[in-house]
Amino acid sequence: xxxxxxxxxxxxxxxxxxxxxxxxxxxxxxxxxxxxxxxxxxxxxxxxxxxxxxxxxxxxxxxxxxxxxxxxxxxxxxxxxxxxxxxxxxxxxxxxxxxxxxxxxxxxxxxxxxxxxxxxxxxxxxxxxxxxxxxxxxxxxxxxxxxxxxxxxxxxxxxxxxxxxxxxxxxxxxxxxxxxxxxxxxxxxxxxxxxxxxxxxxxxxxxxxxxxxxxxxxxxxxxxxxxxxxxxxxxxxxxxxxxxxxxxxxxxxxxxxxxxxxxxxxxxxxxxxxxxxxxxxxxxxxxxxxxxxxxxxxxxxxxxxxxxxxxxxxxxxxxxxxxxxxxxxxxxxxxxxxxxxxxxxxxxxxxxxxxxxxxxxxxxxxxxxxxxxxxxxxxxxxxxxxxxxxxxxxxxxxxxxxxxx
Numbered sequence: 334x335x336x337x338x339x340x341x342x343x344x345x346x347x348x349x350x351x352x353x354x355x356x357x358x359x360x361x362x363x364x365x366x367x368x369x370x371x372x373x374x375x376x377x378x379x380x381x382x383x384x385x386x387x388x389x390x391x392x393x394x395x396x397x398x399x400x401x402x403x404x405x406x407x408x409x410x411x412x413x414x415x416x417x418x419x420x421x422x423x424x425x426x427x428x429x430x431x432x433x434x435x436x437x438x439x440x441x442x443x444x445x446x447x448x449x450x451x452x453x454x455x456x457x458x459x460x461x462x463x464x465x466x467x468x469x470x471x472x473x474x475x476x477x478x479x480x481x482x483x484x485x486x487x488x489x490x491x492x493x494x495x496x497x498x499x500x501x502x503x504x505x506x507x508x509x510x511x512x513x514x515x516x517x518x519x520x521x522x523x524x525x526x527x528x529x530x531x532x533x534x535x536x537x538x539x540x541x542x543x544x545x546x547x548x549x550x551x552x553x554x555x556x557x558x559x560x561x562x563x564x565x566x567x568x569x570x571x572x573x574x575x576x577x578x579x580x581x582x583x584x585x586x587x588x589x590x591x592x593x594x595x596x597x598x599x600x601x602x603x604x605x606x607x608x609x610x611x612x613x614x615x616x617x618x619x620x621x622x623x624x625x626x627x628x629x630x631x632x633x634x635x636x637x638x639x640x641x642x643x644x645x646x647x648x649x650x651x652x653x654x655x656x657x658x659x660x661x662x663x664x665x666x667x668x669x670x671x672x673x674x675x676x677x678x679x680x681x682x683x684x685x686x687x688x689x690x691x692x693x694x695x696x697x698x699x700x701x702x703x704x705x706x707x708x709x710x711x712x713x714x715x716x717x718x719x720x721x722x723x724x725x726x727x728x729x730x731x732x733x734x735x736x737x738x
Contacts, residue, residue: 334463336504337367340374340473340495343384344512346415349378352422354569358510358607359423359468363608367505368463370498372473373419374491383411385474387391401446405475405485409434410488412472412491420470430468433458433678435494436477438469439501442484449476449484451493454501471498489550500560507557507564509549514568515575516541516548518628518736519599522729530597532577536599540713543712554578570642595689596734599727603720605635607670607705610660611643619665620644626659636675636706636717645706647673647717673705674723677715678730684711696733700725 337655339362339660341355356511372536379386388407392399399407416432423430439455462469473491486493487654491510499507516538535558549567555580557564567575591663604729612619620639627634632655636647648656653669660667683689689705693714695706705718718726731737 334368334462335366336370336463336499336502337362337365338370338372338495338499338502338507339510340372340491340506340508341418341419341569342512343374343377345510346373347381352419352570353443354424354532355419356428357512358491358508358569359393359428360426363428363468370459370463370469370504371419372471372491372495372498373412373415374473376415376418378445381437382682383414385411385648389414389618391610396639396719402482408476408485409472409483412474416470423468424469429466430470431462432470432472434472434477436478436481436483438471438498440476440494440497440618442476442486444480444484446484448487449478451476451486451497453718454497456498456501459498460504489553491596492553493556496556496560496562496564499562500570502721504562505529507562509553509564509566510569511566512569513548514571515566516578516598518597519727519731520601523601523724524599524731524737527604527731528737529573530576531574532579533597535580536681537681538576538578540677541598541600549578562599570708580665594680595686596678596736597682598678598679599730599734599738600677601723601727602675602677604650605647605673605717606656607636607645607647607673607717608653608656609643609645609668609670610661610665613664619630622659622663623665626663627656630655630659632656637709638706644723647675647706655728663676670705673717674695674720675715675725676723676726676730677713678734679713681712683714689735690714693730693731696729697726700728700729702729 345351354579375383375385377384379624420432422432441453442449442451459469468583473494479483496507519527539551539554564578565575598671610623623644632648632652634646638645657667657669702722704716707714
């Protein structure tokens with residue numbers, strides 16, 4: 334069977350008009366003779382009756398003391414409603430459809446309620462239903478533990494459901510439908526001339542997702558990359574092909590020529606604090622003490638620079654005070670710079686290319702933007718700037734690398 338997995342997010346299902354577009358995309362897939370599995374998120378966003386955040390608010394309004402296991406039981410309901418609604422609409426259009434919970438689709442997870450990891454998928458029931466000519470609708474974001482309890486996969490879990498099902502079914506393609514027309518070179522709310530990307534590598538989009546781009550969850554990309562299944566990110570509200578996510582060696586444009594680009598996009602993360610800690614005289618265990626302390630406090634650290642004169646790293650603004658108190662309690666005097674932003678320059682083609690950092694420094698210097706910290710990997714260069722300079726920095730770098738062209 335030629336199997337296609339389509340995933341539709343909450344905004345794609347929130348209105349009758351949006352659901353009409355969803356049905357059209359499913360019909361397009363059937364017209365191409367795909368056996369189609371559809372993964373759905375809960376409908377809408379906070380304030381709308383079935384959205385995940387609305388259900389979380391409901392808990393807060395009713396005792397705010399629901400254990401994690403029962404919380405997952407409640408949160409699964411949003412996707413149940415989406416799956417049942419779409420099943421009814423498809424059958425009304427004469428398209429045979431069957432709705433399954435994540436558990437009924439064979440998704441087995443561990444028992445880490447609220448952020449469960451998929452252990453295995455038993456695709457037999459889905460394959461049987463597809464053979465019978467059904468569209469199989471699966472409630473995303475969820476699975477079942479070994480003890481039969483409902484579990485949820487954490488934020489972005491429906492994306493992960495889709496790519497994991499694609500891997501288990503040996504799908505030809507996974508399509509992620511959202512409310513934007515694919516992946517852009519930067520956040521269009523900041524850069525008005527941000528350009529849609531026709532194709533990106535798994536590593537590029539994974540870095541973009543980790544570093545602030547919210548179009549697709551990085552865990553979902555990692556699953557697809559490991560399985561070698563291409564992913565297409567598309568808009569529910571148009572017929573555009575969107576962005577194809579695939580292996581780096583398959584990065585080709587429609588004419589077949591390899592795309593010649595060093596930088597693919599600019600991502601950003603705001604509301605982070607830089608922490609600098611100097612060692613005590615005669616002490617050589619600073620790094621060990623600092624990072625073990627952060628781990629004990631369950632404070633996530635990022636952007637780490639270690640050298641003989643001390644350690645520099647970042648935490649989210651809301652954790653900075655707790656981090657500082659922890660360090661002070663250990664006898665250190667941390668220097669905190671709050672309200673910073675991490676700006677990331679991403680591109681699989683810039684590894685080994687001279688002059689990329691010079692362009693970055695030049696672009697920011699021209700705008701009088703101070704670089705507080707920097708680091709790099711094969712596909713990404715990160716710079717830390719003051720939060721007030723973030724928008725200006727993203728725009729300057731987008732211009733410097735001519736990503737609007």
